[in-house]
Each structure stands twice: as structure tokens, then as C-alpha cells.
Amino acid sequence: xxGVTQTPKFQVLKTGQSMTLQCAQDMNHEYMxxxxxxxxxxxxxxxxxxxxxxxxxxxxxxxxxVSRSTTEDFPLRLLSAAPSQTSVYFCASSPPxxxxxxxxxxxxxxxx
Amino acid sequence: xxxxxxxxxxxxxxxxxxxxxxxxxSTTSDRLxxxxxxxxxxxxxxFVLLSNGAVKQExxxxxxxxxKARLSTLHITAAVHDLSATYFCAVDAQGAxxxxxxxxxxxxxxx
Numbered sequence: 001x002x003g004v005t006q007t008p009k010f011q012v013l014k015t016g017q018s019m020t021l022q023c024a025q026d027m028n029h030e031y032m033x034x035x036x037x038x039x040x041x042x043x044x045x046x047x048x049x050x051x052x053x054x055x056x057x058x059x060x061x062x063x064x065x066v067s068r069s070t071t072e073d074f075p076l077r078l079l080s081a082a083p084s085q086t087s088v089y090f091c092a093s094s095p096p097x098x099x100x101x102x103x104x105x106x107x108x109x110x111x112x
Numbered sequence: 113x114x115x116x117x118x119x120x121x122x123x124x125x126x127x128x129x130x131x132x133x134x135x136x137x138s139t140t141s142d143r144l145x146x147x148x149x150x151x152x153x154x155x156x157x158x159f160v161l162l163s164n165g166a167v168k169q170e171x172x173x174x175x176x177x178x179x180k181a182r183l184s185t186l187h188i189t190a191a192v193h194d195l196s197a198t199y200f201c202a203v204d205a206q207g208a209x210x211x212x213x214x215x216x217x218x219x220x221x222x223x
Binding site (some may be wrong): 031033035040041042043044045048058059090092094099100101103104105106 | 121153202210212
């Protein structure tokens, strides 16, 4: 198993550009989440999904969209990037009714 | 709104010493997580504490949970340099894997 994979590892955008951060897992996990990590802060939940076709907002959802068409993939879309979205983004997955989340390696995003 | 606070935020200590990181949270929760993060890396799961009085130990690290006080501690015994990292606690208040993280404690262990 590759676990949780994220692409790209690094990305630089200009203000107003759009892009999609990819997250995939091959463990057949139903729960998937996106977090952002800013300097000096812990991770904050952006969006999460409890299964294909089901998504919901987390603590900081503004400026981000998600969809979950398959169990394996959970992409995060930035519609119009802003400098405030400069951050490290982590995707996580877990099986239902279990206690542990598995985190991907992260995507470091810079918006100029 | 669930809030999670860690202290201290920065900790510099000598090898061989003992110390404790504290994690307070504001609302009832049955699950508390401790993670380790090395610079530029992802999060590594250390402990999951599920009930009041739970204690787990791995090597020089021991975590405990007091749900009545809404407090968890991560105790480091006889610190070694390899334990230098940032440590996060996180609380899952709704049982849906929606974690709320503390700010992190950056631990530096000096020879």
C-alpha cells in the first residue's frame, strides 16, 4: 500500500489563479480530511468527507471546494488563490469507527 | 467551540532531564491524540487516549488523560536529542475524526 499520497509537493501560484491539490489513498478508507498548517499554529480542518458523495465543512472552509466522487480520491480546489492561503496542506484518511488518522506527506503552497 | 491549548509552546532542555507538556481542552471529548512532527515532515501518530485515566507509554514518552480536568500530559523521561521535534495534541470532539489541534510544542533537546 502506498498509504496517503499528495501531489504536488510544492506549488507557487499567483493571486487569482486556481488549482487543485490532489489526495489519494489506497487503503479503502471512508473518512478523508483536508487540513492546513500555518507557522506557529496547529493544523486546522478545512473540509472532510465520510464517504463517496458526502462532504462537509470544517473550521476554515472559505476559499476552498471539495468533492468526493470515489473512495480513493479527495481533491481540494482553490478557485481564486489569495496570499492568505499560503500554507502547508495535509490530507488524512481513516477507516470508519476507528481511532487513527493517517496523514499524507503534505503540499507546500505559496501564493504570491 | 472546542479549543485546545498546549503549554509550553517552546521548550529547550538538556539531555537526561525530565519534562512535561500539557494539553488543555475546553469541551468534553473521549479521544485525545498526540502527534510528532519533524521539520518539513508530516505528522507521526504517537498515542491515542480513549478514556479517563488512560496512560500509554512508548520508550521515553508517556501520555495520560484526565477527562474530568480536560487535561492530557506528555511526559518525557531522560530526554535524548532524537526526541527534538514539535509535538501536537489534538481532540476529536464529535467522533467523526474532526480533529482540533493545539498550537504545538517545539521541543529542542541539547547535548
